[in-house]
Amino acid sequence: MEILDILIIGAGPIGLNCAIEAQKNNLNYLIIEKGTIVNSLYHYPLYMRFFSTAEKLEIDNVPFISTAPKPGRQDALEYYQGIARQKNLNIHLYEKVLKVSKENGIFQIGTTKGNYLAKNVVIATGFYDIPNLMNIPGENLPKVKHYYTEPYPYARQKVVVVGSSNSAVDAALETYRKGAEVTMIIRHSEISKSVKYWVKPDIENRIAEGSIKAHFNAEIIEIKENSVVFKDENQQAHEIENDFVLAMTGYLPDFDFLRNSGIELNGDYLNPQYNFETMETNVPDLYLAGVVCGGKDTHLWFIENSRVHANMIINSILSKIS
Structure with missing residues (x-):
């Protein structure tokens, strides 16, 4: 079975950004997403408008064109899904990751459709799955x-x-x-x-x-x-x-999935343990990206301030290769 350099869980904006950076650096990657591309955004209210302006939602310096001062849900769907098409990103859709475990330095990832091996795993699953x-x-x-x-x-x-x-x-x-x-x-x-x-x-x-x-x-x-x-x-x-x-009481990350992957959760807010400079968790070669990093504090990270996670993660992985 092929061993991927990186397996990315979640095709939200930050997961896509991680894939783009992996692609730029000739790393063998795959995104696995349980729904459609930017699945959480797809399930937002139909007429929702972002707090951020368009340029603060951009990834990979691709211009986000919006006629409104604050882009809406449909604008974002067009933008992020368009990037996935333009970059021809390697994504498996409607496939849910069930388990992540590590044996002899290699991750084994079990999904609803099969099994994968990877040297590194990035969890970028957001927080919109489980109602509070x-x-x-x-x-x-x-x-x-x-x-x-x-x-x-x-x-x-x-x-x-x-x-x-x-x-x-x-x-x-x-x-x-x-x-x-x-x-x-x-x-x-x-x-x-x-x-x-x-x-x-x-x-x-x-x-x-x-x-x-x-x-x-x-x-x-x-x-x-x-x-x-x-x-x-x-x-x-x-x-x-x-x-x-x-x-409308908010939503939570899948804490059971994080725990079962070996990630330590700390304090009342169940903050995942990770290195703030590399985004690597207490499990070597297992990384977090995006909103999931905040635990129960889902207002800590959002698209605008977590876009940098992709570069931090890929730089960490490259430093181990060189």
Whole structure:
């Protein structure tokens, strides 16, 4: 069986960037992706716009052309999938990596479609796969959605939006403007400071005028078929009628996969152990790239500031060869 120089897990923007750098340096590589190219971006809300401007999302100095000041989901899909075509990157799609182990200095990678051998492995799997569950009664009801795509199914419905991050605010505003009766349940005392600056005044004004109801310092404690129960800042329980719950509570990396690959996870945020200069984990020749490096702190790394990981990883691998 062929032994790859590098096997990259994940065909997101950072995984693609790692492949491009490997290709430039004549390293034998393969990307394995469980979905489509930039699969997480594909599953973003249809009308989502990035916080970053186009040039900060570029990889390999390929211009990201966008007619809008802030590119949207479709712009990004066109850009990153276009790069994969232009560079003719070696990618296996709709194939999930199940296990990474190391024996006699070589990684053995088992997937849903076969097995591979590699001298180095890069995990660039992001964090969008596993919802951060509330772990409350009724969370498994069909009306509870942890992923939001578009507002039209929620017209004329009583919708509870959980959270106050960008995804929660977008869901609240979009469903409200399509005729939903929106109530936000927010654990903190205000809308998150990380919300896009051009959106934050909009949601705050809609709350102030009463178009969107918001309960701050509040927490859902139970979801029922036709209602939701939450407690307010005084720990008093309230029950309101409800048709849908959009639980925009964030997402997490696959920590079990990281642990099973031998990576040590530290502290309350389950921060993976890696060398900040090379991105190499405690497992020799096993690297991390992109958002997955932040553990539970999924706001630490994003496309704009993790593009450099590709060069760091490839430079580390080349230094071992020379």
